Structures are given as structure tokens and as C-alpha cells.
Amino acid sequence: DGGITQSPKYLFRKEGQNVTLSCEQNLNHDAMYWYRQDPGQGLRLIYYSQIVNDFQKGDIAEGYSVSREKKESFPLTVTSAQKNPTAFYLCASSIGAESEAFFGQGTRLTVV
Amino acid sequence: QKEVEQDPGPLSVPEGAIVSLNCTYSNSAFQYFMWYRQYSRKGPELLMYTYSSGNKEDGRFTAQVDKSSKYISLFIRDSQPSDSATYLCASPDYKLSFGAGTTVTVRA
Numbered sequence: 475d476g477g478i479t480q481s482p483k484y485l486f487r488k489e490g491q492n493v494t495l496s497c498e499q500n501l502n503h504d505a506m507y508w509y510r511q512d513p514g515q516g517l518r519l520i521y522y523s524q525i526v527n528d529f530q531k532g533d534i535a536e537g538y539s540v541s542r543e544k545k546e547s548f549p550l551t552v553t554s555a556q557k558n559p560t561a562f563y564l565c566a567s568s569i570g571a572e573s574e575a576f577f578g579q580g581t582r583l584t585v586v
Numbered sequence: 587q588k589e590v591e592q593d594p595g596p597l598s599v600p601e602g603a604i605v606s607l608n609c610t611y612s613n614s615a616f617q618y619f620m621w622y623r624q625y626s627r628k629g630p631e632l633l634m635y636t637y638s639s640g641n642k643e644d645g646r647f648t649a650q651v652d653k654s655s656k657y658i659s660l661f662i663r664d665s666q667p668s669d670s671a672t673y674l675c676a677s678p679d680y681k682l683s684f685g686a687g688t689t690v691t692v693r694a
Contacts, residue, residue, distance in 0.1 A: 478629075480629075507681075507682055509684075514594070514689075515686060515687075516592070516594075516674060516684050516685055516686035516687045517630075517674065517684040517687075519681055519682065519683070519684075522681050522682065530681070532681060562627075564629055564630070566682070568678065568682070571678065571679065572617070572618050572678050572679070573678060574620055574632050574635045574678065575620075575632075575676075575678060575682055576632065577622075577629035577630050577631070578629050579628060579629045580627070580628070580629050582627070
């Protein structure tokens, strides 16, 4: 089946630990995005990548890092520098700019 | 100023009513707009994708774009309890900007 896979669905980590969220797509899309969603709020852009080996900071990139070594993969690392990491994280991909984006089912990260 | 603004609601309507959702955008260069539906604890799913001004209809859903006022709307006719969700507007410019989302509850 074609689509975007985020794993794991639920993730628990201790404060001070880095954690990496996985996002894989088999849609042959060039662009990929990471968003954070907090309760009652919309989607806030963390990082985006329009092409392999290139990525740009979004609106709330502090405390996060990404890589785009392969077209199908765009992992997000939540570092210990992120002050409030507990949230719902969503990955999306699109053919390119100005195209409709498709989302994964999200990863709910809880830091205790 | 956010690039896409949306009234977060919430909105509660009786079954069968018309739901009207609205967003404004700041960049007059935006040409494409999308509406997503998100059920609780799930990823958003694409509902409508529109280009330029005018209306686009898909079943009970109508998306409307007014470029002169930088206003986009989504109408849901004959609303059903299964339409209860959060609706997000977005513009797929280079960094895919979203509105805050409006939570809709359709009461049976």
C-alpha cells in the first residue's frame, strides 16, 4: 500500500534524552514536512524538505533536528534542548510545492 | 502575522444543518488552498484542493475562494454526526501553512 508511515504511534521518554521519530513514504514525493500539534491548536511547522539532502527550518525549529539522506525518509530528532517536547507529531509529504500534502497517522510523544 | 488565520471555534450544530467554516490568508500570491479533516488522535486527511477563485463542489462539501478579499470557506451541507472533527485550512506555498483548525460537533 502506498502512503506515509510514522513510527512508533506512542513514545515515552525521560526528560533529557534525545528521541528520534521515524517517517517513511513510498509515494515518490519530493517534499516532506514535520509538524507539531498541541491540544486545541493547529499544526505548527518544525522543518520541511523540498528535496533530498536539503531541508529548511520552519516556525518552531529550536530543539529539533532532521536529516534527508533518502527521498523516502525524513526522521525527526527531538533533542534535550526542546523545552516542552510532549506533543503530537505529524509528518506529511507532497509531490512538491503547491501540491496537496498527505499525512501519516502521527506519533504521540510523552516526556516524563 | 500568520499566513493563514482560522477561527478555532468550537462550532456545534444540529444534524442536518449547514456548517460554514472560514479562513483568511495574508499573502496575495497564494493560489492553491486545501481543506483537511482531522479526527481525534489521527492524522489529517485531505478533503478539498482548490485553485484560484470560485467554488468547487464534492458531494456535500463546497470549497469557496474569494481572492479579492483573501477569504476561503468550506460549507458542509446536510451535516452528519460523522462530520464531527477538526477542519483545517491550508495553503501549499513552499512551506505548507495551516490555520489553527476549527473543531466541529454535529449533534444527533
